[in-house]
Amino acid sequence: MANLHLSEDQFAAVNSNSSATLVLGPAGAGKTRVLTHRIAQLIQQDKVASWKILAVTFSNKAASEMRDRVHEIIGEAARDIAMGTFHSICARMLRRDGVAIGISPEWQIADEEMQWRIISGLLKEDDLPVTGETKPSLILGAISRAKDDGLTAGQMEDRAFTHHEHLIARFAKRYAAELKRLDALDFDDLLLEGLRLLQEAPAVADRYRAKWEYLHVDDYQNTTRTQHQWLQALAKNRNNVFCVSDADAGVFSWRGADIRNILDFERDWPKAQVVQLNQSFRSTQKIVSAAYSVVSNNVGRKDQTFRTELEGGDQITVYGALDRDDEAAWIVRRINEASAAVANRRVDAPEPVSLNGIAILYRTNAQLIAIEEALLRSGVPYQLIGGTRFDQRREVKDALAWLRVLRSDTDRISYEHILNVPPRGIGDKTIELLRAAAAPSVSAPGGTPYGHVIAAAGRGEIAGVNTRARDSLASITDVVRRLRVRIAAVTLPDLLDEVYSESGLRAHLASEGVEGEERWANLLKLRDIAGRFVELPPPDGLRRFLDDIALAQNEDAFDGDAERVAVMTIHQAIGREWQTVFISGLTEGLFPHSRALEDREQMEEERRLCYVGITRAKARLYLSYALRRSWGAG
Incomplete structure (x- = not known):
């Protein structure tokens, strides 16, 4: 039962x-x-x-x-x-029934790169920098928060008070218009x-x-x-x-x-x-008590108490380091002491644990430099969560852009990605001419599909495009036409094989030596992933494959069985547990974060985050802080 x-x-x-x-x-x-x-x-x-x-x-x-x-x-x-x-x-x-509310069945997911490229393009049009208050990630974050509050771009403009709020609202309106032209939905739109x-x-x-x-x-x-x-x-x-x-x-x-x-x-x-x-089956009583002592200070919480039958346990160790390098070195020393790989262990050392039973957690990425340097110096194997995702590797992004182009003539972002993949000598001037030809006009209020513009340029119908660029654009159009015919005729893995060959990706990587071989291995891995969709009809399989890749999350890459210490932010540790956990950087202004020091709600979230970090530990918990940190350092 x-x-x-x-x-x-x-x-x-x-x-x-x-x-x-x-x-x-x-x-x-x-x-x-x-x-x-x-x-x-x-x-x-x-x-x-x-x-x-x-x-x-x-x-x-x-x-x-x-x-x-x-x-x-x-x-x-x-x-x-x-x-x-x-x-x-x-x-x-939405893929099945979005047409009922006016959404095209061929819509695509605007992943992080597409969102960034849209905002960066708008900033370039306005001759604004991609740093400071107009950093694309900050603009996208503000738009995302407004969307989650249920605000449209027009409502954002109506409610804007400061110059910056009006700036964000205008970008939100143009961003929404560009998504519509691309026939794309971002994650909030989903x-x-x-x-x-x-x-x-x-x-x-x-x-x-x-x-x-x-x-x-x-x-x-x-x-x-x-x-x-x-x-x-x-x-x-x-x-x-x-x-x-x-x-x-x-x-x-x-x-x-x-x-x-x-x-x-x-x-x-x-x-x-x-x-x-009310009962925790994971952590010892000392760890549970420590977690409760932190989070019970919150006023805005649903009352819940907890206990555990895992009485006692090791004392929680707290270390005040001289600086961040001393803190990181201390963490590594304690890992070596706790690791099963260390011989001649001290008599008073804790019971040995495997490296995959150890995690180092931190509040912000700024802390990572010192931690990684200490791990590398000591030769302790580790895996970092939060690095480059598989779908964000250059060669994988190239292949995915080609697949998106096969699905849509309106996807300007993906078309511009493949124009010089591999290099074809298509310069910025040519791209500006293509964008101008695709822009909304009296004859085409919604703009001209970018694929149609590229085809026209390849036929010599766009003034100002030089001969070399024209020939390259004609070649791209021809390759896209041939590959589109193949979508319904072959399986998705076979389609990827043809994309690698017809696009020139395979030959280009072969010319890059050892690095090219490593990148080619990633494309073969992408082909293996595509094999999971062979039972779907080819067009549906391609759509589902691209959707799933866009929706993939960074934490999915974590290998819990690898004999390596896990290194990640506390946010990324949610849903995981280890025998031994180190939480570094417990310094006012770092953790709790400086922005929470005068904001009760944010301070309560910092306490909840500390509670999450503490309760990742099953048996042993180490807390550390640095007495001195260099300005701006983690």
């Missing part, structure tokens, strides 16, 4: 008879275990069809692990459960349009409500207001929602997460039942 091996609290949560249930519990309380057993019970005991169940998480990794856990309990029936992130579920809905689909297309909404009668959400403390509203819209009338949350672990306000979704759950779901899980 699904309820075997559950604690008393967990059993009560799984068997909640309320239509709306919120399960609260501290880190290590088995909240995801409760969620998976609840799903299994619905299928096994209550005879609910598995396809009527939706489970939403915040990462691809979490969704995969959740499906594996349910599969262990109920077997193959787990395959038919709809599981994914908020963004991926909304993307699937959620907003997913919500609009449920609000403005009643027949579509009713079909999804009939399909997904039982809704489940993991880590509910990290939902945004838009995600909360989407869940309410999907649960309309039935209210069959089952959410699990650690109210003390809400640490993504900078990404739009709203702790009010937890604090106001009973108001938003009047008949809701709140079930408390």
Whole structure:
């Protein structure tokens, strides 16, 4: 039965008879275990069809692990459960039914690079720098926060007060117009349009409500207001929602997460039942007590207490270093002492642990330099989470741009990416001529598709394009035409083979020697990933492949089995645990962050973040700070 091996609290949560249930519990309380057993019970005991169940998480990794856990309990029936992130579920809905609210079925996801290129292009048009207050990431962040507050570009302009707010609002309007021309939705749009689909297309909404009668959400403390509203819209009338949350672990306000979704759950779901899980099965009593002593200072929190049966445990070690280099060196020394690889260990040293049972966590990336230098000097193997994602490697971005071009003539960003991949001598002047020809005009108010402009330039119909550039553009047009014919004729991996060959990517990498061989290996890995989509019809497989790549998250690259120390920010450590954890940089102004020192809400989030870091440790916890830090250093 699904309820075997559950604690008393967990059993009560799984068997909640309320239509709306919120399960609260501290880190290590088995909240995801409760969620998976609840799903299994619905299928096994209550005879609910598995396809009527939706489970939403915040990462691809979490969704995969959740499906594996349910599969262990109920077997193959787990395959038919709809599981994914908020963004991926909304993307699937819009891909199928977006036309009901005027969205083209051929829309594409504007990934981080496309967003950056759009804003950078707008800054260039205005002769503004990509630094300071007009740094693209800052502009995109401001636009994203406004979208999550439900504001359109026009509403942003109406509410703008300062010069900077008016500047952001104008960029938001132009950014939205460019996304429309590119037939693209960014990550915020996926959620907003997913919500609009449920609000403005009643027949579509009713079909999804009939399909997904039982809704489940993991880590509910990290939902945004838009995600909360989407869940309410999907649960309309039935209210069959089952959410699990650690109210003390809400640490993504900078990404739009709203702790009010937890604090106001009973108001938003009047008949809701709140079930408390009070026992942590992960950490020792000393670690649990330390975590509680930090977060219990918060005023704006849902009251929850926690205990553990793992009494005692090692004392928490605190070290005050002279400076950041001394702090990093101390961390590495303690790792060497704790590592199973060290011989002649001191008698009073802790029990040895494998390197993959150790993590170094930090607050900001500025701290990383000293930590990495110390690890490299000592020869301690480590893996850094937060480096270059697979899909952001140069050669992978090149191949993906080619695939996007095959799907759309309107994708100016991807077309401009491939113009000189491999190098073809197409200069900035030619690109400016192409952009001018594609821009909105009296005869073409929406602009001319960029692919059509390139084809025209290749035929010599765009004045000012020199002979060499014209021939290169004609060649690109010819390659795109040939490859598009192949989309419906070959599998996705075979299509990638032809892209590598026809585009010249393969020959170009072959000319780069050893580095080219390493980059070619990444393209072969991309081909292997494409093999997962061979069962879908070719056009659908290509769309789904590009969607999934765009929605991929950085943490999915973590290898928990590798015999290496894990190094990452505390935010990136959510959902993970280690025997031994080091938290560095516990210095006022760094952690807690300087911006939180005079802001109560931000200070409360800093405490929650510290709680998250502490509760990643199962047995041993080391805290460190530097008495002196150089100006601006981590």
